[in-house]
Amino acid sequence: MKRRSTPRIGVKGSVSIGALAAIFILTVFAPLIAPFDPYKQSLQDILIAPLSPYSGSGGTSLLGTDQLGRDVLSRLLYGGRLSLWISIAAVSISGVLGSAIGIAAGYFGGRTDAVLMRLADIQLSIPSMLLAIVMVAVLGSGLTNIVIVLAVTGWVTFARVVRSQVLSLKEMEYVEAAKAMGVPHLTVMLRHILPNTLYTIATQAALQISHMILLAAALSFLGLGIEVSTPTWGGMVNDGKSYIDSAWWLSTIPGLAIAAVILSINLFGDWLRDRAEER
Amino acid sequence: MKKGKFLIGLTLLTALTAGCSTVSKTEPAAPAAGSDSASAAPAQKLDITIGRAFDVNGLDPGFLTENAQVVDNIFDTLVKRDENEQLVPGLATDWKQIDDNTWEFKLREGVKFTNGEPFNAEAVKYSLDRVLDPANNAPTASYVSTIKEVQAVDDYTVHVVTKNPDPLIPTRFNRYPTEIVPPKYTEEAGQEKFAQEPIGTGPYKFVSWDKGSSVVLEANPDYWGEQPAVEKVTFRSIPEASTRVSALLNGEVDIVTAVSPEDRSKIESSSTAKLSAVERAGNTVYVGFKTDVKPFDDPKVRQALNYAIDVKSIVDKVLQGSAVQTNSLIGPKDFGYAGEPDGYDYDPEKAKRLLAEAGYPDGFSATLDTVSWYIKNTDVAQVIAEQLKAVGVTIKVNNVESSVYRTLVPAGKQSDLYVLGWSSTNTLDADAAIYAILRSGESYSTYSNPDVDAKLDEARSTTDEERRKQLYQEIQGEVIQDAPRIFLYQENQYYGVSDRLNWEGRIDGSIPVSTITAGAADGK
Numbered sequence: 001m002k003r004r005s006t007p008r009i010g011v012k013g014s015v016s017i018g019a020l021a022a023i024f025i026l027t028v029f030a031p032l033i034a035p036f037d038p039y040k041q042s043l044q045d046i047l048i049a050p051l052s053p054y055s056g057s058g059g060t061s062l063l064g065t066d067q068l069g070r071d072v073l074s075r076l077l078y079g080g081r082l083s084l085w086i087s088i089a090a091v092s093i094s095g096v097l098g099s100a101i102g103i104a105a106g107y108f109g110g111r112t113d114a115v116l117m118r119l120a121d122i123q124l125s126i127p128s129m130l131l132a133i134v135m136v137a138v139l140g141s142g143l144t145n146i147v148i149v150l151a152v153t154g155w156v157t158f159a160r161v162v163r164s165q166v167l168s169l170k171e172m173e174y175v176e177a178a179k180a181m182g183v184p185h186l187t188v189m190l191r192h193i194l195p196n197t198l199y200t201i202a203t204q205a206a207l208q209i210s211h212m213i214l215l216a217a218a219l220s221f222l223g224l225g226i227e228v229s230t231p232t233w234g235g236m237v238n239d240g241k242s243y244i245d246s247a248w249w250l251s252t253i254p255g256l257a258i259a260a261v262i263l264s265i266n267l268f269g270d271w272l273r274d275r276a277e278e279r
Numbered sequence: 280m281k282k283g284k285f286l287i288g289l290t291l292l293t294a295l296t297a298g299c300s301t302v303s304k305t306e307p308a309a310p311a312a313g314s315d316s317a318s319a320a321p322a323q324k325l326d327i328t329i330g331r332a333f334d335v336n337g338l339d340p341g342f343l344t345e346n347a348q349v350v351d352n353i354f355d356t357l358v359k360r361d362e363n364e365q366l367v368p369g370l371a372t373d374w375k376q377i378d379d380n381t382w383e384f385k386l387r388e389g390v391k392f393t394n395g396e397p398f399n400a401e402a403v404k405y406s407l408d409r410v411l412d413p414a415n416n417a418p419t420a421s422y423v424s425t426i427k428e429v430q431a432v433d434d435y436t437v438h439v440v441t442k443n444p445d446p447l448i449p450t451r452f453n454r455y456p457t458e459i460v461p462p463k464y465t466e467e468a469g470q471e472k473f474a475q476e477p478i479g480t481g482p483y484k485f486v487s488w489d490k491g492s493s494v495v496l497e498a499n500p501d502y503w504g505e506q507p508a509v510e511k512v513t514f515r516s517i518p519e520a521s522t523r524v525s526a527l528l529n530g531e532v533d534i535v536t537a538v539s540p541e542d543r544s545k546i547e548s549s550s551t552a553k554l555s556a557v558e559r560a561g562n563t564v565y566v567g568f569k570t571d572v573k574p575f576d577d578p579k580v581r582q583a584l585n586y587a588i589d590v591k592s593i594v595d596k597v598l599q600g601s602a603v604q605t606n607s608l609i610g611p612k613d614f615g616y617a618g619e620p621d622g623y624d625y626d627p628e629k630a631k632r633l634l635a636e637a638g639y640p641d642g643f644s645a646t647l648d649t650v651s652w653y654i655k656n657t658d659v660a661q662v663i664a665e666q667l668k669a670v671g672v673t674i675k676v677n678n679v680e681s682s683v684y685r686t687l688v689p690a691g692k693q694s695d696l697y698v699l700g701w702s703s704t705n706t707l708d709a710d711a712a713i714y715a716i717l718r719s720g721e722s723y724s725t726y727s728n729p730d731v732d733a734k735l736d737e738a739r740s741t742t743d744e745e746r747r748k749q750l751y752q753e754i755q756g757e758v759i760q761d762a763p764r765i766f767l768y769q770e771n772q773y774y775g776v777s778d779r780l781n782w783e784g785r786i787d788g789s790i791p792v793s794t795i796t797a798g799a800a801d802g803k
Contacts, residue, residue: 041665043596068597068658137680223651228678229661242521246541 012274016267023261027080034074035062038231042069047247064249066239072249076257079231084261086143087212090150095205097151098158099197103189105159106166117163120156128153132215136224143226146219150212161204165197199276206269210262217258233258324498324510325797327780329790330523330532334491334516337474340458341410344418346704347455348536349494349514352792354458354479357384357403358449362794364612364707364786366449370398370459370480374449376742377438380427382448386435390503392461393484400431405462407439415470419456426451446742450706482507482793492516496792507793527552527775534782534790538773540601540654546775553776557784559603559610561770562700563712564653566663569695569725570763574643581762583633585623587670588663594768597658602768608713608755610702610769612786615709615738615751622759622766630670642671646694649676650684653700654770660698663765689722699723700770704788709751710739717758726763 009017026033042065044055050064050072063072105116123131135149169175170193178188217234219225225232233254240250331348340350357371371384390398407429410417425445430438439448451457459480465473477485482504483496493515498507515532517523520539526532528549538546538554546554566584568575575581590604606622609615634642649660657678664674677694679687687693701723703712718735719727731754738750759766774784781798785791 039665041662043592043662046596067655068661137683223678223680228649228657228676229664242539243541245521245545 010271010274012267013271016264016271019260019264020268023080023264024084027077027084030074030077030081034071034077035059036071036074038070038074038078039229040070045069047243047250049247050249050253063253064247066236066250067243067247072236072253075231075236076233076254079233079236079254080257080261082226082230083213083216083233083258086147086150086216087209089147090154090212090216091205091208093147093151094154094208095158095201098155099162099194099201101155102159102162103166103193103197106163107170107185107189107193109167113163116159120159123153123156128215129218132219133222133224136219141224141226146216146225149219150215153215154208154212157208158201158204161200162197165200166193169193169196199272203269203272203276206265206272210265210269213258213261213265325508325780325795326511327509327533327792327795328513328515328531329792330515330517330526330535332516332518332520332523332537335488335494335514338477338485338488338494339460339470339474340477340479341406341456341460342415342417342419342470342474343455346788347458348788348790349496350455350458350477350479351481351789352483352496352512353477353481353485354460355390355481356454356458357386357452360453360707360787362785366453369453370403371437371452374452376448379444379742380441382439382441383432384437384439384452386437387503388435390480391501392464392478392480393499393501394461394464394478396461396463396478398459398461398480399434400437401434402459402462403437404429404431405465406459407457409460409465410456417456422454423451423457443740444742445740446744446747447706447708447710447739450708454704454706483512486511504793508796509792512792524775527777530777533777533780534795535775536772536790538775540599540773543601543773551778553778555774555776555782555784557772557774557786559605559612559769560772560784560786560788561602562653562702563605563608563610563769564602564656564659564698564700564767566647566765566767567697567699567716567725568763568765569691569697570727571725572695574637574639575695577637578761579633579637580639581764582623583630583637583670584667584672585762585765586626586630586633587672588623588666588765588767589625590767591625593659593662597662598654598768601654601773602770604768606759606766607769608717608758609709609751610707610712613703613707613709613712614744615712615748617748617752617755620755620759623762627666627670634670634672639671642673644673644675645696646675646677648679648684648687648694648697650679650698651681652684653698656698659767691722691725702769707787709747710735713751713754714739717754717763728757728761728763731757731761 045065046067046069048054048061048065050062051060053060061071063076065071101116105113131153132149135152136145139145139149175188175192178192216225217237220232220234221238223238225235236254237251240247243250335349336344338350338353340347340354343350355370357369358366358374359369361367370387370390372387373385375383377383386400386403392398407423407426409415410420410423411426425441425443427440427442430440432438441448461478464478468476475488480503482499482502484499486495486497488494493513495511495513498510517526520537521542523535524538524542524545527535527546528551530551543554546552568581570576594600594602594604606620607616634640647660647664649656651657660676664676667674688697688699701712701716703709714735715721715723717726717731718724719732734750734754738747741747772784772788776782779798780795782795
């Protein structure tokens with residue numbers, strides 16, 4: 001922590017950070033950037049191809065319109081905001097939960113460790129997509145439920161990775177010293193162990209965000225996501241699926257957006273891991 | 280409850296593995312494996328494949344949970360319909376009402392089931408008794424619930440005794456669950472085996488069933504009617520609509536059902552297949568109100584919402600003309616249809632005025648439930664929400680998963696606004712088209728009007744046709760005025776048919792394979 005390495009960002013870092021920054025700005029400021037209201041339907045302008053003019057009001061539709069005459073670009077931006085928001089919220093919850101469990105398991109060891117890790121094993125044995133679908137079927141759809149479902153499917157990865165690191169950390173002299181001096185367990189975990197796992201957690205979080213975006217998109221593609229008129233990338237791909245012959249842009253554009261975001265996040269995660277190894 | 284939720288999850292998974300199939304609601308399709316129209320002495324025996332959206336669940340006509348498109352080719356009913364949907368003799372040669380509560384059927388002599396069992400009055404009685412027996416819990420028993428008992432008078436005469444006068448008895452004996460099954464074999468096989476290896480008297484006999492994928496039937500050489508042109512038929516399940524159309528165009532299948540609106544032009548412009556459109560053969564789709572819940576208990580509110588919807592542009596733009604705008608509760612082919620009544624024009628100003636009069640000048644919020652059963656239903660629901668927003672009513676569209684909706688609606692647990700479609704399918708009678716959704720107390724009805732109730736009840740128990748017509752017309756007028764629903768449209772049905780065959784879709788949704796003949800392009 002003290003010996004800060006030279007601020008070498010590298011190609012991987014600059015490309016991924018640049019792309020992510022652009023995506024964040026575009027989606028966070030969607031209301032300012034989007035040319036139209038993403039919910040506004042225009043039955044006169046159904047399925048206009050990208051870069052074609054609108055029939056009535058004039059103006060050009062940059063990325064075309066969908067089957068209800070809504071502007072695809074505006075929906076893409078709003079949808080991205082929602083997708084990112086959902087995945088960041090889900091990763092935050094699962095990250096905090098998973099890390100806490102991981103630290104506790106690793107630090108206390110013994111029975112606590114066994115119980116918590118077997119619990120994690122049980123959940124890992126169920127494919128996360130399957131678990132998510134069943135949970136949505138039981139809990140019902142909706143924004144909060146989707147976040148909960150995603151958070152529940154995500155905690156295991158955090159717990160396992162953090163635990164393995166804590167196992168070696170707790171043997172360090174400074175941890176032993178703190179324990180010998182009678183520092184309470186909670187303080188040891190918070191002051192001496194948690195800070196040293198942060199890099200790992202951050203790397204995991206980046207990878208998990210891309211995983212969550214995919215999972216959320218898959219859920220809304222299957223019609224299990226949030227309200228139908230709310231733009232989401234997965235939902236947009238689904239909407240466009242039956243028009244794939246006649247209106248390619250409906251599915252293709254959000255599909256490309258998902259791919260681009262996942263790619264940049266994975267690059268970023270990769271870069272973070274490289275940095276962690278460098279230290 | 281736990282079990283219910285588990286089942287929902289399970290059904291969902293099954294649905295997922297099966298792909299995203301669209302299941303159409305309402306009373307499934309028809310019998311009528313009419314031998315009557317098979318053209319004389321076909322030169323060449325045909326082997327065809329029919330691509331449908333889903334596979335059968337079982338092949339026992341008495342215990343179907345879906346339409347009878349497949350089983351109606353294996354079994355016969357006492358009464359059949361010709362291609363003009365007129366009732367014609369099937370296994371019964373003649374029928375008449377002998378007193379208020381009794382109908383007499385004279386049966387066809389010399390007919391045998393494909394396992395050699397003779398067809399006679401006992402078989403008719405057995406077939407009906409097992410459906411009517413409450414212990415058997417037959418899913419479609421309600422279609423014949425007016426019947427008190429079936430009496431075998433002699434070998435070839437049957438008396439059907441009803442609880443009250445029932446003018447629709449011949450119609451009821453045209454559709455499932457009244458297909459006639461062989462008593463001895465059915466008893467020996469048991470319900471489960473019979474559903475997998477059915478035996479009937481129909482123009483086709485069962486060959487094999489590859490679960491989840493296909494059913495194969497072969498012409499019955501001993502059929503009592505004419506021999507059909509099609510020798511062998513395979514019903515294949517292809518859940519994805521566009522895949523179905525591709526399969527038709529590349530010659531894998533010969534007929535496909537449920538062509539989606541955007542695929543129509545692909546078939547029309549192809550050189551190997553043609554589109555068969557059956558106007559208004561599908562469901563009449565509407566937005567139901569829970570009329571006992573505020574604010575929908577006020578007719579003014581319900582009328583206002585009718586004025587607020589531009590149905591014409593929904594049909595033209597969103598549905599691309601794959602439905603017909605209508606205010607009629609009853610389809611044009613149904614008994615009781617009296618032309619197209621006037622309804623509510625698109626008039627948002629009037630809608631706002633009515634809402635203000637009803638005490639909602641600033642509108643209100645509500646949830647609209649929708650489901651994937653009907654053509655582009657989520658799109659339609661979103662347009663409705665947008666148009667209602669213009670008069671101040673905020674709608675949240677809730678897309679309910681199919682298996683969940685199937686249990687919510689009959690239990691009355693859907694939202695205060697909900698999309699539902701209904702049709703008379705193969706009864707082709709107003710009673711089937713409206714009774715279940717308008718009579719108070721019926722599980723699909725969220726409407727209660729004592730006057731309409733009385734008329735519905737009278738119409739189903741009077742045999743005077745003129746009186747019945749008049750009653751349905753009065754009900755129609757009253758319901759339009761009272762607006763327990765937003766009147767929308769009736770769907771069309773589209774089939775794709777290969778040029779090597781000659782067949783047109785039917786209004787009752789049945790596919791009588793024996794009516795399929797070789798087309799002009801065959802043999803080239």
